Amino acid sequence: MKVLFLNASPHREASHGYQLALDMIKKLGAPAQSNMVSRDLAAYPLPPITSDYARAITSREPDERHFALSEQLIREIEITDVLIINTPMHNFTVPAALKLWIDYVLRIHRTFASTPEGKIGLVRDRPAFVIVGSGGHHSGEHALQRDFLSPYLRYALGCIGVTDVHFLLLQGLVRGEAAVTEALKAARETLAQHDLFNAQNATVTL
Numbered sequence: 001m002k003v004l005f006l007n008a009s010p011h012r013e014a015s016h017g018y019q020l021a022l023d024m025i026k027k028l029g030a031p032a033q034s035n036m037v038s039r040d041l042a043a044y045p046l047p048p049i050t051s052d053y054a055r056a057i058t059s060r061e062p063d064e065r066h067f068a069l070s071e072q073l074i075r076e077i078e079i080t081d082v083l084i085i086n087t088p089m090h091n092f093t094v095p096a097a098l099k100l101w102i103d104y105v106l107r108i109h110r111t112f113a114s115t116p117e118g119k120i121g122l123v124r125d126r127p128a129f130v131i132v133g134s135g136g137h138h139s140g141e142h143a144l145q146r147d148f149l150s151p152y153l154r155y156a157l158g159c160i161g162v163t164d165v166h167f168l169l170l171q172g173l174v175r176g177e178a179a180v181t182e183a184l185k186a187a188r189e190t191l192a193q194h195d196l197f198n199a200q201n202a203t204v205t206l
């Protein structure tokens with residue numbers, strides 16, 4: 001089982017979501033270099049979209065050279081079986097670092113086709129786990145803000161064909177140790193319901 005791990009947290013290893021992602025990767029048996037593609041979008045940000053890329057992506061006869069980075073990022077999805085994303089919520093949605101990845105990966109005629117019925121994904125479906133770290137709450141009874149991150153990311157991944165998306169919400173991370181412990185416990189319980197991490201199915205346990 002090959003895993004693609006994307007980190008979009010500027011806290012990197014200090015991010016609780018990052019550590020949970022490493023646990024998941026370990027339990028999937030993928031930490032060996034050959035079983036894993038790891039891309040740190042926060043430490044090594046992708047370059048902003050250039051005019052060449054913007055022109056190529058909307059051109060009928062694009063200059064393929066401008067797709068080199070886009071192609072590399074798409075191949076990283078295609079050669080792996082499971083996608084794990086650790087992302088913070090930044091101002092109610094995805095951080096800029098992850099948005100750039102989306103802008104390179106959603107490419108007409110390559111990862112999706114535009115049809116009279118709408119966009120159709122061209123990438124094989126696979127499980128995707130998205131760990132979302134947030135300082136406050138955006139879901140459940142304590143929610144005091146809107147969540148534009150999970151519906152947006154679900155829609156964007158669905159656009160390329162990745163529809164088996166599971167969100168693990170780490171909420172209230174700036175509210176002290178007890179809140180962090182509670183958030184991690186809830187995320188692990190959610191995760192345990194998935195076949196890949198379900199103790200009964202004995203693939204892995206967390």
Ligand SMILES: Cc1cc2nc3c(=O)[nH]c(=O)nc-3n(C[C@H](O)[C@H](O)[C@H](O)COP(=O)(O)O)c2cc1C
Nearest residue numbers: 009011015017088089090091092133134135136173
């Ligand atoms: C620029 C910026 C914007 C943020 N916006 C939000 C927000 O809209 N809602 C929220 O609950 N927390 C927000 N936070 C707090 C982070 O989500 C919080 O620090 C969380 O721990 C990030 O997860 P991480 O430690 O995995 O990076 C923001 C933090 C930064 C730096």
